[in-house]
Amino acid sequence: MTATLLIARRELGTYLRSMNGYIIAALLLLVDGLLFNIFAIGGEEKLSAQVLAQFFFYTSGLTMIASVFLSMRLVAEERQTGTLVLLTSSPVGDGQIVLGKFLSGLTFLAMVLALTLFMPLLVLVNGKIAPGHLVAGYLGLLLLGSAAMAIGTLGSALARTQVLAAIVSACMVTGMVVAWMLVRVTERPFNDVFASLAIHGKHFIPFQEGSIHLRDVVYYLVVTMVALYAAVRVMEVRRWR
Amino acid sequence: MIQVKGLSKYYGEHAAIRDLTFEITRGEVIGFLGLNGAGKSTTLKILGCVLLPTSGEVKVDGIDTALAPEEVRRRIGFLPDTPPLYDDMTVGRFLGFVARLRGVPPAEVAARVAEAEEKTGLRPEDDELVGNLSHGYRQRVGVAQALVHKPKLLILDEPTSGLDPKQIVEMRATIRGLRGDHTILVSSHILSEISQTCDRLLIIQEGEIVDQGSEEDLAARLSGSHAVTIEVDVTGPPDPALTVLGQVAGVTGASLLARGPGISTLQVLSATDVRGAVARALVMAGVELVRIDRAAGRLENIFLQLTQGKAQSMTSGQERAQ
Secondary structure: OHHHHHHHHHHHHHHHHOHHHHHHHHHHHHHHHHHHHHHHOOOOOOOHHHHHHHHHHHHHHHHHHHHHHHHOOOOHHHHHHOOHHHHHOOOOOHHHHHHHHHHHHHHHHHHHHHHOOHHHHHHHHHOOOOHHHHHHHHHHHHHHHHHHHHHHHHHHHHOOOHHHHHHHHHHHHHHHHHHHHHHHHOOOOHHHHHHHHOOOHHHOHHHHOOOOOHHHHHHHHHHHHHHHHHHHHHHHHHOOO | OEEEEEEEEEEOOEEEEEEEEEEEOOOOEEEEEOOOOOOHHHHHHHHOOOOOOOEEEEEEOOEEOOOOHHHHHHOEEEEOOOOOOOOOOEHHHHHHHHHHHOOOOHHHHHHHHHHHHHHHOOHHHOOOEHHHOOHHHHHHHHHHHHHOOOOOEEEEEOOOOOOOHHHHHHHHHHHHHHEOOEEEEEEEOOHHHHHHHOOEEEEEEOOEEEEEEOHHHHHHHHHOOEEEEEEEEOOOOOHHHHHHHHHOOOEEEEEEEEEOOOEEEEEEEEOOOOHHHHHHHHHHOOOEEEEEEEOOOHHHHHHHHHHHOHHHHHHHHHHHHO
16 A cells, blocks of 8 residues: 555645646636636526536536646556566566555645536535535535546557557546447437436436535445556556567 | 576567577676677566566576576666656655665664665765666666665666667776676677676677677687787788798787788687797788787787688678778
8 A cells, every 4th residue: 555655645745736737727727717707607597506407517617627637657657668668577466556646646636626616616605506506516526536536557459659548548538438329319228328328417416406426426436446456457467468 | 596497588589589598607607698689687677586488487586486486586786778767756766765775773874774775876875865876876766776675686677778888987986896796687789888897798689699608719619719919010901910920839820900001900710828839920021010909800800710710700800801
């Protein structure tokens, strides 16, 4: 566990010392702020809970995009620059390397999401928000971000370059988002399959509405674990090449 | 310290290394010598537990790398051909991170980092960002990261690659300074580096060990004789000098290597060291002796003979003579 935390801390330091992390954070905050102003609090009058739900809806999309861009460098950059061998030649398991890198990305994402908190708090100026709704929404964002970050880590382990990693991860995440759209145009049992695969929609909507269902929490945790396990296997396979 | 048996690595049909078998005892400094693409880096990556072999067995300190790779990695310090460095960290912080990663207790990290910096001459650069360092210093940081956890075995893949002559001398001194504390395996295609730093050579060619031993062992096995290079200052043809050399007791052959304006270079082969007798004979015969030494480029000759065949070396010698 020590090695995992060491790697996570170093990687987090890289996010904080490099421009990339700040650029991604700034873009997320900028676009989220615009969407919040234009769609969530703009337009016709809404209940505070509706404003909050819309805020979580827009932020969830940006969270997935940010996760893909934050995770693309995790393994692929080290492979490109030749520094991955520093970790693979140390007495550290591939699982610890993957987990450390994933945790750093997730922690940075959580820090960025924390910076969006001022937007729901603005609702308090003219309305009321339930603390439970806020907790459920942010928990949903964190779980969704965790799943997308794990998929991004897998993409980064698979790809040789960061750009390729972003493309691979974006394809996987987009595929899982599109699965929710396919639910509407397919019939049972296929729509049940697509619904269970969907990273957004079925599993995120309850969070944005302020509800926490165990099945949704478990879904995101399972997606995270499966993606991270696959990333570890990819790292192990690469030791043969 | 290292036992390698039947080690092979295939990439598809291509064999990067084939059936390597060798042993390295504790405390030795071994030179791993081969041309580019001979399989040096592949072998070292397998020994460093970074790459898995297709077949064969590697034991480091009695531990099988396939069964307990993390235990083996704890005992190894590995510098790949490109030093794996984080440019955004200072030298001290980077070495501290590596030390912790390799299991050094937190209380000992500062002392280990200071020790590694002392050994590699990096103490004044402790607060410098790795990304701001010159190529020579980056290479030193690469060596420092390999030894910061005091491994029993140091594997250095081309540590002098890309260094200027001054930096090469400094790196050689650094590696020599590590002798005694670690078993060291250094790879290179720079022959003089191997010659001056190592106790024993492993010569690899096209994925196979073609010979191993000390420089003297290899030379004796190949030629069965000592070679002496002589420079004489003669106005006419150097034939009289060759005649004198041919009459010295113990000399099995004398030949002209190069004819220059005034100074000609000759080579003498013998079963024993005959430098003293050759010098005396030439002076007695009135030949002006300019220089006498063991054959220059001896190691290069060994290397060429082992990797490209004896015939090519002989041919090149004859061409130079003409």
